[in-house]
Amino acid sequence: MTTTDVLRRFNRTYTQRIGALDESFLGLGLPLGASRLVFEIGEAGATVRDLRARLGLDSGQLARQLRRLEDDGLVAMEPDAADRRRRTVRLTAEGRAFRRRLDDRSEQLAERLVAPLTTRQQERLTEALATADLLVRAATVDIRSVHPASVEAKRAVQSYFDELDERFPTGFDPGDHHDDEHMAPGTGAFVVASSDGEPVACGGVQALAPAMGEIKRMWVHPGWRGAGLGSRLLRHLEHVSADLGHRVVRLDTNGTLVEAIAMYERAGYRHIERYNGNPYAQAWFEKDLTDARR
Amino acid sequence: MTTTDVLRRFNRTYTQRIGALDESFLGLGLPLGASRLVFEIGEAGATVRDLRARLGLDSGQLARQLRRLEDDGLVAMEPDAADRRRRTVRLTAEGRAFRRRLDDRSEQLAERLVAPLTTRQQERLTEALATADLLVRAATVDIRSVHPASVEAKRAVQSYFDELDERFPTGFDPGDHHDDEHMAPGTGAFVVASSDGEPVACGGVQALAPAMGEIKRMWVHPGWRGAGLGSRLLRHLEHVSADLGHRVVRLDTNGTLVEAIAMYERAGYRHIERYNGNPYAQAWFEKDLTDARR
DNA sequence: GAGAACCTCTGACTAAAGTCAGAGAATGAC
């Protein structure tokens, strides 16, 4: 059986048996769509814009649904302080109570579903689903080029720095890295991979010399490792670098990042001499892009 | 993370990313429901009754959908020869062509979904989904008591006999087993586990002596082993036996059925002396039900 | 062969979801 066979077979099993998890939202007085909406708004609230993107609804449709929830006293809406074209939606106390009821229902149904399985089988199921979840999410990650000064880029880079600071024995001080400008479109590129709007990986390319690129700020969210996201991003960055006219690409890394080093080696990078003054770097790599160019 | 957490998280991932597999049915001129119906009818055709059960549709709803498909020239309907209350639905040439287009779409979407993954990752995904599929199916199997002379029981028992005939070096001859009457409600019981209308496991209980039951015809479909269905069925039969007033239950088995023997031992059965003249039996077991009683 | 049970279909609905054009306010770019 091929992957697609299994996937499609699973899809059938799924819609027939687990798909009912969604239907647990029924019977509490709201239609399915409205319940999903309450669930999606969440404890923290959300902007109308976000909801539309996440649920893939027509704007008119969503506006009507929200008004109904407002009339029912489940949500309160107010203009977004930062951008007054937007409106933020927040659950009222009543709305939160309703959401909790939805949550309970869903939980009960999930429990009932797995109840016939032994503990051992439940563990196997958990493991299988977690694996499938990670891989499916990884496969559907959205890889996009953004400006290094954009909010998305900054958030991703911040996560990267935070992790370095934790992992390096001496901590990590990014200095005032105005050099991010080098990764702006034109001379370089910055790429963010995101899932559900959260950055899960990033990386940039800048020019070191004519026809020579450098990959920097490469990072994969800890919860997303082991799904091949790093290699995919690396390959992507190599293509970007090649498109910028580079024939060779270099990068440096710290010795504590052993997984990263292993990945670079697997990807065809070879160790070279120190080529920069980065105080945190302990290994330097180079790869010829001319034959990797698809 | 508990099993239900993972299940529910996966449910979200699923509806957002793979759920679109269903939507691949859209955009070919028929609404989703009608497309699903064409797909479900399949190359072989089906009875209206079957379709209603499989898709969980209201009979009026289904009748209308079918008539629409008939008007569109995609299906042809005729009374069932065996039971003229029923009607069988069959795809016309045009209907089959349409179904193939649906199939292609779905396949393409599945391919596109897994394309970003490496071969190794695709294998992991396949394995994880297959495991999840088996376990979810096993968890949602429908275990029901039926009359041993019913069609369902006979089909399951036939599968059992066929397998014995294959596995025993000397083949297997059931003889004329009028003794199935002993498993009729009142003195005994016969249980069939089915999934999507197909029997996947069965087993019966009959009385050997006052307060002593015997478990017979226990079988699990080969494709369903390793999901704990056997143990679950065995436990179920023990309860049935106990409900019939038995304090002890016995069973016999052939030496070639090594998985079965291991299962009986795990379930607390102990080997005893031959207690019957079954020529195919090579191992005899007994279990005290008085302390196992739920 | 009478009556219960079963299967499918029609009619008459209601509810939910989805579509599309465009109005009105806020913001960003020049």
Place this chain on the structure above:
DNA sequence: GTCATTCTCTGACTTTAGTCAGAGGTTCTC
């Protein structure tokens, strides 16, 4: 300051899905 763009909302639909009672056949049971 003007103009294009963005965001949300309203109105006026159409389509799809789902519900329920009951008619009109067929088959099973005794």
